[in-house]
Amino acid sequence: MPDAPGLPLTLLAFVLVLGPLVFLHEYGHYWVGRWCGVKADAFSIGFGREIIGWTDKNGTRWKIGWLQLGGYVQFAGDMSPASQPDAAWRQLPPEEQAQTFPAQPLWKRAAIVAAGPVTNFIVALLLIGGLGMAYGQPYSPPVVETIQPGSAAAEAGIMPGDRVVSVAGKPVDSFEDIQMGIFYRPGERVPLAIERGGRQQAIVIVPRVSIERDRFGNEYRIGIIGVGRAGAELAPVSLVQAPGYAIGRTGDILSLTMSTIGQVVSGRRSVKDFGGPLRIAKISGEQVTLGLFSFLSFVALMSINLGFINLLPIPMLDGGHLMFYAIEATLRRPPSRRVLDWAFGGGFAFVALIMVLFTFNDLHSFGWLNALAGLAG
Structure with a gap:
């Protein structure tokens, strides 16, 4: 490459x-x-x-x-x-x-x-x-702006303007939270809570399996539901907000890690998705070429x-x-x-x-x- x-x-x-x-x-x-x-x-x-x-x-x-x-x-x-x-x-x-x-x-x-x-x-x-x-955090409200025809979201009955309240029982505060909750559950039945017209309702959605390739040729098996947002912005993080922001992001990563291990144990995800020292070395080299933010994020x-x-x-x-x-x-x-x-x-x-x-x-x-x-x- x-x-x-x-x-x-x-x-x-x-x-x-x-x-x-x-x-x-x-x-x-x-x-x-x-x-x-x-x-x-x-x-x-x-x-x-x-x-x-x-x-x-x-x-x-x-x-x-x-x-x-x-x-x-x-x-x-x-x-x-x-x-x-x-x-x-x-x-x-x-x-x-x-x-x-x-x-x-x-x-x-x-x-x-x-x-x-x-x-x-x-x-x-x-x-x-x-x-x-130093860089801020990406933020956009957890509101669905667009729906891809024939997507998992369309089949589940999600409509433009719906606000996603929770994914798999976990509250979401931004569109990024929706993505994180869906990406690691390809092919699973995922419960969602959405708000429409001031009322909440529960639905179940099955994210489609998507094989994505990055610029280095690495393949990732992720879940997608076919929804879009209006746009994202970088929200500043103050010194007072930084501890809560760091704890929240760390908690999200730990939750996803435990969820992934649970998927492997239950047979819903292949153990082939896990890598060892060689893959860590490969990704380390790739991240350092993407700049300081990407590299330090990988270190974290x-x-x-x-x-x-x-x-x-x-x-x-x-x-x-x-x-x-x-x-x-x-x-x-x-x-x-x-x-x-x-x-x-x-x-x-x-x-x-x-x-x-x-x-x-x-x-x-x-x-x-x-x-x-x-x-x-």
Whole structure:
């Protein structure tokens, strides 16, 4: 594609997206851990062999690994995926043991683990709020101006002048809210509430499935209903309005993310729609060519997704740790070592399987699988 960025720009953009987000995520863990009095043995951006590193006055080894697909903070005493103490930990002097992760009360361990995803959400809120203040937010009232003949809207009985009050039970304040509610529900029965002549009425609409291509050749499966608006304008976002605007947009993205996952689980959407690191790298390069607004908007989206994914109750992720802390708080004792080992081993296998599946999706969407098959043949 003539508009597609080259490989060097794609790799640079990928590092500029993922690197700072991973650093801030892990720094959230680190900062709260240090605030709780826990010593950090290592802080790494990336995995694998160390490329460069140094040790600070507190004994923390700061390093960069060669595989830039994440990072970690290793706290003192945190020597296993399940964060369970070992025999060597029990033999530490009391003053050293007090600075280790396993020695902390439950609320401190939970706060340290939750700090990473929370940091990602804070970063996203700051970016969205700042972009709103700098560029404004697109706005047009949720009023239908035109109807395409034979469209889903025409079949559902929507008429010009109708005001859409809610989509799938969620109130809408602008035409953009209607689009967001419809785009991610292609082929589904979507309840709408509309206002006509001062009266509200409920209808059900089934958005048509549309395959859209962007300028980079990426395909997207979206829902359309065939309605048009009069026009959009950029409404300014003041400093006072920015927090509410950022929280609202973040909530919308989280809602759509959970809805999309629900569609996959229920079989209404294919898992092929999900991508992995290769697709993230490709989109990062594309967004950087579209300008600062598009690129920072993508960074905010990735920050929300990173925080959300890490809060999923899957062992190996932050959410898995928090789930077991909740069990510990309920039972007044931690689950057995055997249970934790099995759970975190299974969690690791599940995460690895998902990464392989998403990478396979990436290779297929890029057409590389067919190319490899051709070479093999």
